[in-house]
Amino acid sequence: MALVKVQRAAQITLPRQIKDAAHLAEGDYLEAELTSEGILLRPVSIGSREPSPEQETEILAVVDQERKAYAAEHHR
Incomplete structure (x- = not known):
């Protein structure tokens, strides 16, 4: 472990x-x-090690959204 x-x-x-x-x-x-x-x-x-620009944009948007949600929950 x-x-x-x-x-x-x-x-x-x-x-x-x-x-x-x-x-x-x-x-x-x-x-x-x-x-x-x-x-x-x-x-x-996700098909390859290097995502397409569209995939990268979508992935980064989801990551950003999750980070903001996490920050909102843990930094009150």
């Missing part, structure tokens, strides 16, 4: 053993799901 620390803007760094075992590379995406046992991170394929 690995210990990770939540950094500013809810960022985490995965330990190298986990990253390597999951075959993750810079630019890959993970789907996050809250389960009864905790947080599940699952690699997802």
Whole structure:
């Protein structure tokens, strides 16, 4: 089991053993799901390691929306 620390803007760094075992590379995406046992991170394929400009815009908009929602909940 690995210990990770939540950094500013809810960022985490995965330990190298986990990253390597999951075959993750810079630019890959993970789907996050809250389960009864905790947080599940699952690699997802969006077709290629480099999203199209439209995909990148859509992804960044969702990430921005989630960060704002998180900030609103935790910085009252």
